[in-house]
Amino acid sequence: MAELEKFTLRIDPSSVYFFRFILEGYDNMFVLSTVDPRAGLVEVRAVKSSVKDLLLILKSFKSIIGLDRMDSRCNAWIMQQL
Numbered sequence: 523m524a525e526l527e528k529f530t531l532r533i534d535p536s537s538v539y540f541f542r543f544i545l546e547g548y549d550n551m552f553v554l555s556t557v558d559p560r561a562g563l564v565e566v567r568a569v570k571s572s573v574k575d576l577l578l579i580l581k582s583f584k585s586i587i588g589l590d591r592m593d594s595r596c597n598a599w600i601m602q603q604l
Contacts, residue, residue, distance in 0.1 A: 526553075526567040529576070534588025535562035541587050544579065552576060562588070 533541060538556055541564070545552040551572040557563040568576045580589060 524569045524571075527570055527573055529566045529568065530557065531564055531566060531580075531589060533562045533564060535560060537587040538562060538564060541583070544583065548572075548575070548579075 538559060542554045545554050545566065551569055553567040555565045555567070557565055566576065584590065
């Protein structure tokens with residue numbers, strides 16, 4: 523089984539299902555879990571080889587899903603990459 527990287531992100535709560543739909547389009551590359559639906563806190567698990575793809579997706583959808591929100595539980599590394 524492939525090793526997964528886990529990233530915690532905070533997005534607009536109303537965008538959680540949309541973001542899940544987008545990631546599901548990339549068959550078996552990403553898994554999205556909702557940690558706190560009211561806060562929009564989600565975890566994305568990505569195959570190590572697809573982290574660059576995840577960054578491209580996040581950059582493309584950043585303003586649409588409200589990714590500009592910062593939370594102490596979020597991964598600082600991924601936020602710096604955006």
